[in-house]
Amino acid sequence: MRIGLKVVFAFGTLLASLLVVVFISLVITSDLQKKSHAIMHDDFPQMKAAWTIKDQASTIAKSLRNYVLTRSNEVREEEMSRINAALEGAASTLAELDASTTDPAALLLLADVKQDGAAYVAYANRVLQLAREGKEDEATTQLIDVGRDLQSGMFDKLDKMIALTTYSMEQASRDTDAMYDDQMGGYLLFVILFLIIGTVVSVLFSRSVSRKLIQVSSVMDRFASQGDDLSLRLSIASGDEIGMVARSFNTMADNLRASREQEREWLRQTEESAWHHKNLSHIQQIIQSSDSSEELARRFMQEIAPMLGVVCAVFYVAAEEEGDSVRFLLAGTYAVPDEEKTKLKAAYTAGDGPIGEVIGSGRRMTIGSVDARHIRFSTSLSLLPQSQVIIEPLRNDTKVEAVLELVVQEPFSPVQERLLEQAGLLAALTLNKLNSQLRIARLLKEAQLQAEELLQYSEELHVQQEELAQINAELEEQTASLQQSESQLLMNQQELEEANAELESRAKQLIAASAYKSEFLANMSHELRTPLNSMLILTKLLTENREGNMSGKQIEYAQTVYSSSNDLLALINQILDLARVESGKMQVTIDLIETRELEEFVKRNFAAVAQQKGLEFTVVIAADVPDVFHGDLLRLRQMIHNLLSNAFKFTERGKIVLSIQCVDHEDGGRALKIAVSDTGIGIPVEKLDIIFNAFAQADGTTSRKYGGTGLGLSICRELAHLLGGEIAVASTEHVGSVFTLLLPIDRWGEKAEPADQPDHVVPERAEPQYVLEESPDQWQYSFAGQTVLIVDDDIRNVFALSSRLESYGIHVLYADNGEKGIAMLTKHTNINLVLMDVMMPGMDGYEATRRIRTMARFDDIPVIMVSAKAMQEDRDHGLLVGASDYLTKPIDVNKLLALLKIWLNKDSR
Structure with a gap:
């Protein structure tokens, strides 16, 4: 055979071998890609959708709590937007999940999830409706009793679906590995066979081709023997068939590695989520069963510290208000040695050190990676070397309820931070609930006491209230008649005389109504004085302890009741005096007044008070004041007594001066000028115009330091006008005040009547002064x-x-x-x-x-x-x-x- 044919045959054989190897590689790669595609496009979207629904349900639950607990319309609108967005997202995700799910078991679970989702949406609408109607307590009960069970049931089914999908993915991964092992075995045998042929050809024709094939074979052998090591790659970059095999192999390895990494990440997220929900649920059960803030602090730290790897911790709880700030008191510790507990600060307020900064800002503070000896500020816990202090505010949407200070050796992971944040929110909500229960109990007790006090008067006032209601109804009818008369007057001028007569009749009825008011005040006086009469007589009898069977403390109690009853009697007398003056029924008795007797009255009543308070008290009577002058002694005493009482009440140090002198009056006669000056707290300029109004005071707040009804100065002004005089005041805040009483004495000396009160000067029957001298x-x-x-x-x-x-x-x-x-x-x-x-x-x-x-x-x-x-x-x-x-x-x-x-x-x- 010619060399050309051998070359053609050799290269043809080599080419055929390469084509078969490539074909087998492509088949194996295609099968692996199909398995990966099934995992990526079937199982993974189902798991992702299930997690998405759980997150959206958690968002709805959190926003529902925020919506119920807040009273801010702005916050409620934001939370409603989040709820609507989460509901829409959950519905969309559920539809996608329904369309992509084919597994029968998953379809059954999905049907249950859809049913629970519908029940959860109905529950959410019910909670929102209760909150809109102002029924926050019922809405909170729904959140705790119903929402938790619905959410737990739905999460259980979603967790089962996730577990089913995870199992399916794991099974697919195992099938892929098994298929890979099976196919790779045959593939390797076939490759070895053709590699032998290729080796012969490569020896004959190209050592370079041989080296490439040896490299491919080596990598594939290692890949087959080390199935868990997916980092092996072929580094052949040629454009021939061997290069194609290398690239196919690398693609297959990359796909397998990506699938394995995604699988590990899904498993890690699943484990973290399960750990988070399990621990959060456990902490919720623990803190919701606590009956006090101290118990909650102790149990909260005992549970969460091991979960977060905390070395030691302290817990401060918002307790009472101190001015405009709230005090946070130490409620519990964790793993703090006994000898160190005494060094802990008992309380913090906003701005007081790092803990105070967290209280004021409501944001977490982390102090770490420094040596304790280099710290120039103090926290409740000392830092360990290379440790961190984390100060976590436990807050709801409106305020910080507690502060948790933790010492840790390692920074928190994201899942630990999420657990700390959500557990802190649960603790804050529970603390708020406990504080609300305490406030409600206290208010209920106060209300019960007030109800008992008012009950004894309600029956006696019932008759007067019915009479006043009837009078009021008559007046309303009369007012309506007046309005109708005015309309008729405008429409028909000819009925003027008849309308005038009607108006005169109505005026008389209004005068009668004023008389009813005076009668009501008299009846009120009777109703209040009658029980006071019994109280004064019996408590006076108790203070005498004639049988000698009462302890000193009991006698003191009786004296306190007796004194308080006399104070109440004085208040009733002041109200009646003011009513007499305003109704024109206050009578004056004009008689001779001895200046010496007036001076003795003042010293007898106030010298002991001045000595007790450590004040300098002086009475200065000018030489031009006559020894005897005409006037109403009883009313003059009453006015001087009121002015001096006010001066002593509002003066803590310094002196009080009563001065009496004669001055020229504006009508040409003489007048008595009586001035009471003090070095007390003074009166703000903006309050000078109102202090003479009935029931008004310079400090009218509920937290005012000085008590009183605000009637004394009003009575002084009315009595001064009744006697033809006037009263004025000059004051500087924090320096003192001067009240000046100006009474004309020449006219009284001539037995004249006050110009503006001609009907009031009527001799009043004087009551005898009874003095007991007998035992x-x-x-x-x-x-x-x-x-x-x-x-x-x-x-x-x-x-x-x-x-x-x-x-x-x-x-x-x-x-x-x-x-x-x-x-x-x-x-x-x-x-x-x-x-x-x-x-x-x-x-x-x-x-x-x-x-x-x-x-x-x-x-x-x-x-x-x-x-x-x-x-x-x-x-x-x-x-x-x-x-x-x-x-x-x-x-x-x-x-x-x-x-x-x-x-x-x-x-x-």
Whole structure:
């Protein structure tokens, strides 16, 4: 055979061998690519879609919580946008998953997921509807009780689908490896056979071709024997058939390696996600079963520290407000040695060191990779060499609820950071819930106490409220009639006279309504003074401790109640004084006033107060002030007392001066100028115009330092106007104040009436000042054998008076209305005196007293009328119907005993 033919045959044989090898390689590569394509385009998209649905469900759950917990409309709109986007994304992903799934088992799980998804969407809409209706508690219950179960059930089915897909991918990978091993065995045998032929040809024709084939064979042998090492590649870059085989082999190896790497990455993500959800679920169960912030802190750190590789940790919880800032108190520690616990700071506020910065900013702070001895600022925990301190804020959408300080040796991985962030959110929400429960419990207790206090007054005020409601309805009808009359007046001028008459009638009705207001104030006075009467008498009796069976602390309690009751009585008197002045019923009594007596009154009432507070108190009376002048002593004392009381209340250090002098009045006469100056807190300029308004104060906030009703200065202004004078104030904040009272004295000296109050100067019946000089035993001797009849429908008042009177040896009888009182008086001939209440059901005290005076047997029996109504006209009415004397509630026991001594002593009458 000629050499040419041999060459042709050799090269033809070599060419045929190469073509067969290439064909087999392409077949193997095609099969592997099909398997890889099945994994990449079937199994992997299903797993990815399942993870996507889980992430979107988690987004919906988080946004639902944020929507329910926040009250901000702006935040709610943002969360609603996230919910809608997640719902749309989940629906789209679910549709794609439905279209790409062919496995029967996966289709069954997918049907369950679609059913759970529909239930979850219905649940989400229900929670949103409850939140929009303001039913946050019901929405929170749905989040905790329903949402968790629905989400858990749906996640279980998605996890099963992921597991099924993972299993399918693993099975496909194993099938690929098995196919590869099987095909590669035959392939290698075939390749070896043709390599032998090729070797003979290559020896004959080309050593270079031989080297290439040897290289291909070597790499393929190693690839076949080391199936797990996918890094082997052929480095032949020629354009011949051997180069094509090399490139095909390299492509096959690259595809296998990419498939293996994707598989490992999917497995790693699956394991991390399972670890994250398992630990987060466990932490959620732990913290939600905690009953207090301390227990939550302890259990939270015990659980999360091992998961994150924490060396030691401390936990600070938001507790109470301190001014405008919130204090974070130490609630628990983890792995901190006992000798180091005493060094921990007990509390932090915003801006206080690194922890305070985290409190203020709400963002995580990491301090690390430095030696502890080089730290020039302090945290709660010292740093270990080459360690990190992580300060994590536990916050909900609105505020930081707690701060967790952790010491770690290694930085957190992304899954650990995600676990810390989401577990911190759960802890913050639970802390917020615990704090809310505590606040609700406290408020409920306060509300219960207030309800108990108000309950005793509600029944007594019910009748007055119904009367006022009826009056209000009548006034509304009258107002409507006025409006109708005005319209008719505009439409028809001829009805002017009739409209005017209607308006005059309505004006009279409005005047009557004002009278109803005064009557209401009088009734209110009665309703408030009646229980106060019992409280004052009984607590006074308790403070005396006559049986000697009370401890010092109990006596102190009784004295406190007695003092508080007197303060309440003073407040009622102030309100009534203001009502008298405003309604034009305040009466003045013009008499001679001794300047010396006025000075003694001031020193007697305020010298001890000045000494107790360590203040300098001076009374300066100018030489031109007359020794005696005309005026209303009672009203003058009241105004000076109010001004000095304010000065002492608002002055902590320095001095208070009362100065009295005579000045020229603008009408040409003389006036008394009384000035009260202090070195107190002063009054801001913007508040000077309102301090004389009723119930107004310079500091009207709920956190004000100084108490009071704001009536004292208003009463002073009205009384000054009533007496024809005026009151003014000059003040500098933080320096002091000067209140100046200017009262004309020449006109009063001439017995003239105030120009603007001509009807108010009416002599007022002066009440006698009763001074007890006898000891309790002498009182008992004075009253021994006496019998007093109490006519009163209030059993509390009867009990209080009976207890007091019986302690002095007086025998007490009782009747609960006027008719029974008269019957009791007729039946018992030994009654020496009657205490007659005014307001009683059936026959009231006025009518009963009038009837008693018509009976000859009782025309001279002492009848002391007792009433909670403190108006002068009420007293005058009582004396007019035949009362011997008149006492107002709450009863001053000393005054009552003095009256009893007067009226039970025949010689004195």
